[in-house]
Amino acid sequence: MSSVPDDMSGGDNLGEINVTLMTLRKPTELKKIIDSVPKPLRTVPKNGLPLWYRLGLESKLPVPKMPVGKITFSRGRIGEDVRRVGLGNSNFRQTFDLTDPYCNNVSYDYVPMHDPHLACYFAQKAARKRMKQLGFCTTDGRAVCSLKDFNQYRKYLYNEFMDQIHQVMKVIDERCRDDLTMKRVEKDVSRRQDIFNRSERAREHLEKVARENAAEWAEKKRLAKEQELKIQMRMNYLQEYNERMRKERAKRAHEKETRIKQRVEAAAELELKRKITMVRQWRINEKNRLRRLRQEREARAKFLESEANRKWNARVQAQNGKIQEEALLLKIYTEDMNAGAQRRIKKSEQHAYNTDLQLQCIRLKNLKESRGGTAKAAKLVRKMGVEFEKSKRGTKGMSPEYAQEAAIEAMGTAMSTTGDNLMNLGQARIRMDMGVVLPSAPVKVLEEILQTVVMEFARRRTHALMRDVERSVREHAAIAFFKDYRPPSKKRGSKEPRWRALTEELAKHQRSQSDASIQFGKVTVIPPDSVTEQEMKSVYNRPPTPMPSMTKLAELTFTDKLDDLTDPVAIGQYLPERLKLLENVNAAAKLLSRSVAQIVEKRMDLVTGKVTLLFMRHPMEWGEAVEGLTCAVVNNGIYLSNPDVRHCTEFLAQRVLSSLQKQMKEEKKRLKAALEGGDSEIQDRDQKDFYVPDQVKKPN
Structure with missing residues (x-):
């Protein structure tokens, strides 16, 4: 029977088990040394999570979501010096740590509750009761601290624990050095003993040879003495000759030294004169240089002062001109608003007069x-x-x-x-x-229409860019993902005709032009709710509606050429919104392409052909993603930390990964069906790198 549970028998679970086994740390000699040192106490609070006991002291305890009062962080009892008690090894002697003089790594703040000199004060009943009410201690006398303070305490324990490990490793190193020294001494003693034995054997051999050849060596010794006398006489002659030649060379050297000394004295006098001249010239040049530097500083100071005055005057003039321009524009705007108000008042008076006139006619007729x-x-x-x-x-x-x-x-x-x-x-x-509901101001109506048009334009552009980003990322990812499953087919036949590429390019250009403008659907005729008995006048006899058409307004505002837009330099109050929106759309496209491609690349396993889908906490639809990215584009919030942009990125990456996973499953089914059906081409392609004995052709 298999010992693997049912829920772990699948391929994905086995893969996770293999990954877990690969990520486990293997025991090493250093790990054995670390385990031999007793770990400090109180590194994990009571009732802590099981995973905290596996964390190293160098890791901080995370901030968990837990019920209130479930875990109480405490470093020790009140009045207990936790800097000495929690080390866990009584034989360990603390040393001075001068590696962190400014306490950047570990904080050594004074904590009154862990001062042993204040233990008597905190042991008082009133003080202990007050501390329990304020939440500074528990019922069993432990001092309560925050998670940050507890993590600082863990860091302190980690440093002390590492000091113990370093001391143990130092002892082990000294022991190893002593062992190595003893091995070297033993090796040297054995080497010297071998040398002594070889020398003794050689001496005994020489004595034996000397006894055997004593007469022959005596004759050789006499000849050698005669040769030595001849050599001694030759050496005496050479010594006398060399002494004579030495005296002659000493005399010539003394004469040469005298000549050189005279030349050196003359050269020293010339060098002294040259130095005096050089010092005088250097002083003159230094005075000229200092005078030139002073003149340059003065000229530069004057230039900077004049440049600052010029810039200040230009700024003052520009601000005065802007103030005058704003005042003039405000005056023109006020006059236009007053004129519009007067026209509306006049029109309302005219309508009132006509209404009163008609009512008078009705009254006269009603009298009859x-x-x-x-x-x-x-x-x-x-x-x-x-x-x-x-x-x-x-x-x-x-x-x-x-x-x-x-x-x-x-x-x-x-x-x-x-x-x-x-x-x-x-x-x-x-x-x-x-x-009757009075009509709203035309400016407000136009603002609402423009806002609607801006959102519609941005929404269509966002929809197009999301579609292009998804298609581009899916194509590039599929090339690498299906490389081993879809090998490139051999190209046969002639080159593709040029007219087909031109046709595709024209069709793509036409689609991009059709997407650039805002289009509306078909007009639907809605029947009226009620019908009057009296015949009404035709709509063609009515005056034109004062509100502009949304289509024309969109074409005029967002689909015109950039040359027809207002110049932001000449007219500082207006901003070409279309150009700004297009820049935001381009920035969003670059950011989405890079982010989605990175997420898809990290989630693909090219070796096993598997895809890891994202965990979507809040599932989205295409419309929600388009609307969120549209708001980010319009509000100038194109950055990765924006929630709308991040959610849109995760949504597109999820779609691409789901599509790749679905295609991979279909591809594997197709390959499996082809193998079971006996597709020889696929079998040859899969087994071309393997040796199959049954298929080897024997030579005739």
């Missing part, structure tokens, strides 16, 4: 038909609605149906007595005027 029936009253209400729609035409929310409903409601809620038609008409007109 004051005794009419219900049909005439209904006809009168319809006529009043038509006149009211004429007077308020162009108002936001106004329509013939709304005018008829307002007239009927106003006549029904009139508070005059029955039969007084003139009073009813006056109250109805007042109620109808109060119920």
Whole structure:
């Protein structure tokens, strides 16, 4: 039976087990030495997580999400010197550590609760009760500290632990050096003993040879003495000759030395004169240099002062000009607003006059038909609605149906007595005027339209760039990912005709041009909710709507040429928004391409052909990603720390990785089916690097 659990029998789990085994640290000699030293105590708080006990002292304890009061961080009891108690080895003697004189690595702040001299004070019942209320200590007398202080204490214990390890390693090194010295001494003694034995054997051999050849050596010794006498006589003669030649050379050397001494004295006098002349000339040149440097400093100071004055005057003039220009523009804007207000007031007075005139006509007619029936009253209400729609035409929310409903409601809620038609008409007109929504300012409407157009333009550009980034990253990743599964096929036939490449290029250019402008869908005719009995006038007889078309406005603002935009230098108050949006879109494209490519490259395993998908805490849709990146482009927030950009990057990387994983599964299924079906080409391709004995052709 297999000892592997069911949930770990899969290929992915076996891969994770292999990775875990590969990442485990193998025991070494240094690890054995470290384990031989007792570790410091209190490195992990009580009720700590099991993983904390496996962390080294050089690692900080992370900030866990845990219930309140589950883990209490404490370095020791109150009044206990934790700098000495928690080391764990009583034989360890602390030494001075001068490697960190400014306490940058470990903090040695004074902690009153761990001062042994204050233990008596903290042992008092009132003080202990007050400290428990403030949360400075626990019920069993342990001092509470923060996670930061506990990590500092762990760092201190780590330094002391490493000092113990260094001392142990120092002892081991001394022991090894002593062993090595003893080995070298033993080796030298054995070498000297071998040399002595060889010399003794050689001496005994020479004595034996001397006894055997004593007569022959005596004759050779006599001849050698005669030769030595001859050589001695020759040496005496050479000694006398050399003494004579030495005296002659000494005499010639004394004469030569005298001549050289005279020349040196003459050269010294000349050198002294030359130095005196050089010093005088150097002093003259130094005075000239100092005078020239002083003149250059003065000239440079004057130049800098004049340049600073010039820049200051230019700045003052530019600011004055800007203030005047702003004042002039503000004046022109105020005059335009006042003129527009006057026109609106005049137009409203004209509408009021026309409405009053029509109401007067209705009143005169009602005087004639004051005794009419219900049909005439209904006809009168319809006529009043038509006149009211004429007077308020162009108002936001106004329509013939709304005018008829307002007239009927106003006549029904009139508070005059029955039969007084003139009073009813006056109250109805007042109620109808109060119920009409006045049109908003044209500037506000234009701002809303422009904002909508900007968002639509940015949204379409963002959609296009996300689509291109996803396609580009998927293509480049697929080339490396499917390299071993999709070998390049042999090219056969002639070169692809040029007209096909030109056709594809023209089609791509046409698609890019079609995506550059804002297009709208088909117009859908919506039937009216209610139908009036009276015949209405055609819309062609109405005056044109004052609001511009969104399509034309988008084409005028965002799809025109850059040369037609306003110059930001000549007109400082305006900014070419289209150019700014395109720059943000380009920056977003570069950032997304680089980030998505890096994530996809890290998540692909080219050896095993597996893909590790991202953990998406908040799953997204394509529309949400487009909307988030659009907001980042419009708000000038193109940086990787932006949540919208980061989520969009993870979303695109997840899509690319999912697509590669799906394609890899299909590719593996296809290869498996081809192998089972007996595809000889694939088998030859897979087994071309292996030796198969059954398929070797024997020579004839």
